[in-house]
Amino acid sequence: MWPTKGDGPEQEVEFCPPNIPREVYKLVCALQRLGSESLDLNDIVDNSTFIRVRNALENDFPKDLTQLRVSALALYSALLRLFETLKDPLIPFSVQRELRVACSDPTALWKIISTLPPVNAATIEFLTDYLRELISQVPEAIDQLIPWADVLFRGGALLTTVPHLEPRVVALRSLCAYKRDVVLFSG
Structure with a gap:
């Protein structure tokens, strides 16, 4: 289910599996690319960083969320908050x-x-x-x-x-x- 190392961000997004929301897929792919060693679960994410991630998801730009230059925790928090905001x-x-x-x-x-x-x-x-x-x-x-x-x-x-x-x-x-x-x- 995960993209291979040779796949680039654009191929990952285009590959989004059926029935997986594209936003969820993009966030998880970015977290995978950054690696779990870069995820500091004790860090703090400010709201402005979350808004940058949310805007990138809403505008579908950049396709590769690692280009936002935000922490892995910011992407992880956005993933958690995405599920929190579902109707x-x-x-x-x-x-x-x-x-x-x-x-x-x-x-x-x-x-x-x-x-x-x-x-x-x-x-x-x-x-x-x-x-x-x-x-x-x-x-x-x-x-x-x-x-x-x-x-x-x-x-x-x-x-x-x-x-x-x-x-x-x-x-x-x-x-x-x-x-x-x-x-x-x-x-």
Whole structure:
């Protein structure tokens, strides 16, 4: 799913997989190009930097977001905020209870995800692939699953006082731990 090293930014954008919003794809590709070692999750992004990234996405220029000369964290924050500003959560309310119940069963989770509208399912798979790769390269990024779960499930009261044990966080961690292919190999 990821572009190869020889591919340039223009080829990456033109290659945008079906059902993946172009903005999401561009942000993830730019983050991939910058590399996880350049992502300082303890840094701060000011609002003017976010506005530059947002304007670049809205105007589709530059096509290669690394040309903006902003930090990897600015792109990462823009990706998170993009999902936060959607009218409806990426994970529809209609399946959230089911996902929470199945939170520790990746096979059941991916089966539920496969019933979602194609854009939602493809975007969740694409995003969890990115998060899986990020966590494998930057282990402390596992803590980022808490804000991602909040954004993807869109709120609701926490069901536990320990965020890492919250069912929506456990569900996202399970989705990141096992690719969608786990469903193919289940009995």
